[in-house]
Amino acid sequence: MAWLFQDSPTFKEPWRVIPWGNRNEELDYVRNFKPRSGVKHLRVLLLGLPGSGKSAFIDSVDTTLRRRVSARALAATNYDRSFTQEYRSYKIQTETPGTFYPLVFCDTMGIEKGSGRGVDVENIKLILKGHVKEGFKLLPGSKPTGSNYIDTPTINDKVHVLVCVVPATTVNLMEKEPVIKIKEVREEARDLGIPQIAILTKVDEACPEVKKDLKKVYNSKRIQKQV
Known part of the structure; x- marks a missing residue:
């Protein structure tokens, strides 16, 4: 009967309020978004460790906006090294053939521990500044x-x-070591005036209650501790 006295894994009230029912309104915002003059599209660079969910996130956004399952950004599960090797970008087609949303998601080799593994921080800095051509293989020790x-x-x-x-x-x-590398990239982005955000992935794997109901993500005590 000890389970009767255990704390609940969720809060009664969410620690962050999300308007779950505004899907169409949010999609309209993306459809109608226009970058400032001179910018054809917002270039969004994803940074993280191997297996963090960068490629899966791109596919999720593609699936949401196109309203059909997408798997263009190859991802690997249970892969202890970087699966993505090239500097690649992904455009998302709108409902009108031949047109795209003003967003470009860029994926790279992941940040890894040790020399000779993962993407070099200096190459990420060059990507931030726009010096690296898409398709370049970001193998350790390589330079564009x-x-x-x-x-x-x-x-x-x-x-x-x-x-x-x-x-x-x-x-x-x-x-x-990977945390230090990520911090170095973030500091470079800060100095360049590039806005930064963080995305917490695999929340369903981290909390059984969220796996049952994704809308419980902001009620989860486990998830709150990770933020």
């Missing part, structure tokens, strides 16, 4: 040269938003 290096990047080559992707299942287990 020749046709892979953009000498005079335009505003459309540069990153406009940096998104740090962190899995709720391992946020407390992240090793020191």
